[in-house]
Amino acid sequence: MAVKTLTIDDQLISAREEQTVLEAAREAGISIPTLCELHGLGDIGACRLCLVEVTGIAKLQPACTTRVAEGMVVVTNSQRLQNYRRMIVELLFAERNHICAVCVANGHCELQDLGLAVGMDHVRYEYLSPQCQVDLSHERFGVDHNRCVLCMRCVRACDEIEGAHTWDVMGRGTASRVITDLKQPWGESQSCTSCGKCVLACPTGAIFRRGSTVSEMERDRWQLDFIVTAREKKQWII
Amino acid sequence: MELPELHQIAEKERASQKPIRLRICVAAGCQSSGSLAVKKKLEDTVKEAGLSDKVQVVGVGCLKMCSQGPLVQADPTQTLYAKVDETQAAGLVGAVNGGHCHCATVDPNDPFLAHQFSIVLENSGLIDPERIESYIAAEGYEGLYHVLREKTPTEIVETVIKSGLRGRGGAGYPTGLKWALVAKMQSPRKFVVCNADEGDPGAFMDRSVLESDPHRILEGMAIAGYAIGATQGYIYVRGEYPLAIKRLQGAIRQAKRLGMLGGHIFESPFDFNIDLRIGAGAFVCGEETALMASIEGRRGQPRPRPPFPAESGLWGQPTLINNVETFANIPTLIRKGADWFSAIGTEKSKGTKVFALAGKITNTGLIEVPMGTTLRRIVEEMGGGVENGGTVKAVQTGGPSGGCIPADKLDTPVDYESLAAIGSIMGSGGMIVMDQSTNMVDVARFFMEFCMDESCGKCAPCRAGTVQMYRLLSKIREGRGTQQDIDMLNGLCDLLRNTSLCGLGQTAPNPTLSTLRYFRHEYEQLLTDSTVNGQLPKHPANTT
Numbered sequence: 001m002a003v004k005t006l007t008i009d010d011q012l013i014s015a016r017e018e019q020t021v022l023e024a025a026r027e028a029g030i031s032i033p034t035l036c037e038l039h040g041l042g043d044i045g046a047c048r049l050c051l052v053e054v055t056g057i058a059k060l061q062p063a064c065t066t067r068v069a070e071g072m073v074v075v076t077n078s079q080r081l082q083n084y085r086r087m088i089v090e091l092l093f094a095e096r097n098h099i100c101a102v103c104v105a106n107g108h109c110e111l112q113d114l115g116l117a118v119g120m121d122h123v124r125y126e127y128l129s130p131q132c133q134v135d136l137s138h139e140r141f142g143v144d145h146n147r148c149v150l151c152m153r154c155v156r157a158c159d160e161i162e163g164a165h166t167w168d169v170m171g172r173g174t175a176s177r178v179i180t181d182l183k184q185p186w187g188e189s190q191s192c193t194s195c196g197k198c199v200l201a202c203p204t205g206a207i208f209r210r211g212s213t214v215s216e217m218e219r220d221r222w223q224l225d226f227i228v229t230a231r232e233k234k235q236w237i238i
Numbered sequence: 239m240e241l242p243e244l245h246q247i248a249e250k251e252r253a254s255q256k257p258i259r260l261r262i263c264v265a266a267g268c269q270s271s272g273s274l275a276v277k278k279k280l281e282d283t284v285k286e287a288g289l290s291d292k293v294q295v296v297g298v299g300c301l302k303m304c305s306q307g308p309l310v311q312a313d314p315t316q317t318l319y320a321k322v323d324e325t326q327a328a329g330l331v332g333a334v335n336g337g338h339c340h341c342a343t344v345d346p347n348d349p350f351l352a353h354q355f356s357i358v359l360e361n362s363g364l365i366d367p368e369r370i371e372s373y374i375a376a377e378g379y380e381g382l383y384h385v386l387r388e389k390t391p392t393e394i395v396e397t398v399i400k401s402g403l404r405g406r407g408g409a410g411y412p413t414g415l416k417w418a419l420v421a422k423m424q425s426p427r428k429f430v431v432c433n434a435d436e437g438d439p440g441a442f443m444d445r446s447v448l449e450s451d452p453h454r455i456l457e458g459m460a461i462a463g464y465a466i467g468a469t470q471g472y473i474y475v476r477g478e479y480p481l482a483i484k485r486l487q488g489a490i491r492q493a494k495r496l497g498m499l500g501g502h503i504f505e506s507p508f509d510f511n512i513d514l515r516i517g518a519g520a521f522v523c524g525e526e527t528a529l530m531a532s533i534e535g536r537r538g539q540p541r542p543r544p545p546f547p548a549e550s551g552l553w554g555q556p557t558l559i560n561n562v563e564t565f566a567n568i569p570t571l572i573r574k575g576a577d578w579f580s581a582i583g584t585e586k587s588k589g590t591k592v593f594a595l596a597g598k599i600t601n602t603g604l605i606e607v608p609m610g611t612t613l614r615r616i617v618e619e620m621g622g623g624v625e626n627g628g629t630v631k632a633v634q635t636g637g638p639s640g641g642c643i644p645a646d647k648l649d650t651p652v653d654y655e656s657l658a659a660i661g662s663i664m665g666s667g668g669m670i671v672m673d674q675s676t677n678m679v680d681v682a683r684f685f686m687e688f689c690m691d692e693s694c695g696k697c698a699p700c701r702a703g704t705v706q707m708y709r710l711l712s713k714i715r716e717g718r719g720t721q722q723d724i725d726m727l728n729g730l731c732d733l734l735r736n737t738s739l740c741g742l743g744q745t746a747p748n749p750t751l752s753t754l755r756y757f758r759h760e761y762e763q764l765l766t767d768s769t770v771n772g773q774l775p776k777h778p779a780n781t782t
Contacts, residue, residue, distance in 0.1 A: 087699075087730070126706065
């Protein structure tokens with residue numbers, strides 16, 4: 001196992017060569033905002049919030065999919081990056097109908113946390129206010145597309161950990177929607193095992209346990225990583 | 239098959255040709271103006287006149303001057319007849335047989351034709367795209383024979399490096415370098431992919447090549463396969479090109495029958511197969527990682543690079559992806575050599591480029607010119623300027639990823655660097671000419687709408703950003719915008735360019751940025767807080 005040394009935000013740190021910049025930064029106590037990333041799931045570099053500046057590379061690189069390299073110099077929090085992050089978070093808030101006051105995830109929402117983290121005090125962009133569906137056909141869970149940020153965590157959790165691949169995405173652009181099976185109502189999905197891993201993975205109030213009311217939707221996200229570690233290493237560590 | 243046998247096929251094909259040949263374009267452009275009916279009529283007329291042993295009617299690929307279709311060219315006089323309809327068939331057959339007809343002809347010295355330099359299109363309009371014998375008679379597959387029997391893969395890669403050929407998909411990455419990268423990868427399985435998912439509005443270069451000379455692509459891919467050590471190729475062609483698909487299917491079948499594809503090609507140890515994969519209508523599938531996902535049967539969405547396809551492509555194996563036009567250069571490049579190729583074009587951009595001329599221009603159609611030809615020559619001389627005597631306002635190159643070049647920059651030579659320096663890109667070859675009646679905010683809005691509709695939805699800036707930019711452009715166009723909206727638009731342009739996951743989002747701001755750079759006054763005229771408060775532009779009848 002080789003070890004690399006690199007500089008993140010002027011801090012000299014060491015990391016194992018298979019680690020990503022995001023993992024190395026977190027180990028060193030440097031926080032980089034993320035949304036689509038979730039420990040235990042494969043990284044897709046989609047939300048673009050973890051973009052960092054790497055000296056010698058003209059394009060910004062997603063910290064979640066960029067491997068560490070010897071002598072790498074990374075900046076995670078320049079003014080430019082802060083501006084981009086705030087814009088992206090604002091764009092996400094404007095895209096669907098994120099009304100925290102009536103949301104099951106209020107207070108336990110990663111999008112809400114991001115809004116605070118990037119210093120969003122208002123949204124500069126026009127709210128698109130799309131007409132989105134709520135699917136309550138499943139006996140235990142529900143999905144409210146008004147609150148979906150298309151991070152595709154549910155898709156990956158279902159595919160990679162549960163292996164059912166019930167979730168996928170249909171449509172494109174801003175009309176993209178996560179769907180169960182071939183857009184069957186969730187309750188009629190034949191592939192869904194009702195395991196609830198998608199509920200654990202969802203960062204917002206989009207996928208929730210039925211019966212939760214405002215602010216009640218808390219999740220034990222560590223369970224996903226627990227299952228992956230258990231399966232791969234035969235270690236049951238809580 | 240040995241070389242004499244290949245020559246025998248060519249000889250037999252040439253011997254079967256009648257003294258007088260009427261070559262009629264049966265590519266999609268002329269077909270849409272009725273060339274198939276004209277072809278039928280010509281064939282019937284020849285038969286009725288008892289001239290079957292003297293006159294032959296051949297369906298060929300694109301004869302380039304699409305606006306004048308259906309086009310018919312006669313051998314051996316080379317007369318090019320324009321806008322031929324069924325009623326003119328008898329006269330035309332009479333004319334080539336020593337008589338006279340009233341059909342319109344195109345002057346062979348017309349700059350549109352005279353300034354062309356054909357490499358990619360060298361067989362276009364000359365050979366029958368549906369017959370492999372016709373391609374072999376034009377020295378087709380001879381390059382592949384010599385490559386497989388006499389050259390090492392390294393020599394081929396070196397030839398391509400030396401030629402200076404750069405990717406014709408638009409970005410201009412050195413082709414030889416890409417080949418060398420894949421060739422160096424150690425893997426039991428590698429792939430060659432031809433990107434035929436041409437999707438820019440107004441672009442039809444690749445379609446014409448596929449419809450006019452499909453074997454050229456197969457030969458180019460087989461040579462690439464040999465050079466990099468791949469045994470399987472895929473052509474990813476968009477479903478909107480049914481004729482190209484049909485001709486490719488026919489070409490692959492014929493090539494397999496004669497042993498130019500399959501096992502032990504030309505009795506060498508080299509095996510190579512090509513399969514087609516049909517796109518389902520997503521523009522983003524032209525992006526290489528999305529294209530590969532689509533070939534694998536997954537949702538066509540890009541993924542972050544690295545790893546690049548050269549390292550980890552189709553099913554995780556090293557994969558070479560080139561555009562149609564890049565592969566189309568290969569057979570000729572190999573046959574004539576790197577020195578011959580690198581003598582054409584400019585210092586950094588070698589060879590030729592095919593452009594699809596479209597928009598408000600007199601001669602719409604397909605042109606192939608040496609790199610370094612000025613836009614002015616292309617638009618004003620070859621294209622014949624704006625139709626009905628108008629003047630050029632801007633030229634748009636590179637489709638939704640490109641920019642609008644103002645008329646005063648027409649002396650820019652077309653090469654990768656020069657076009658990038660003025661805020662556009664070479665792109666795949668779409669060239670849309672706009673006249674004074676075009677409102678540039680409309681143009682920016684049109685392309686932004688295109689990107690918004692085609693954004694795959696994976697990365698947040700592109701998905702949620704293009705829709706906001708489209709709304710801002712609409713707001714400005716409708717006279718409700720303010721200076722603040724322009725600032726916000728600029729901010730979003732910067733965001734998308736620097737944070738989007740793939741080329742679609744990164745280049746989506748280009749039409750907006752270039753129109754803001756060169757035609758800012760058109761935006762400002764429309765602002766509610768501008769000095770010319772809320773006035774509509776001078777040409778209000780310019781809705782697109």
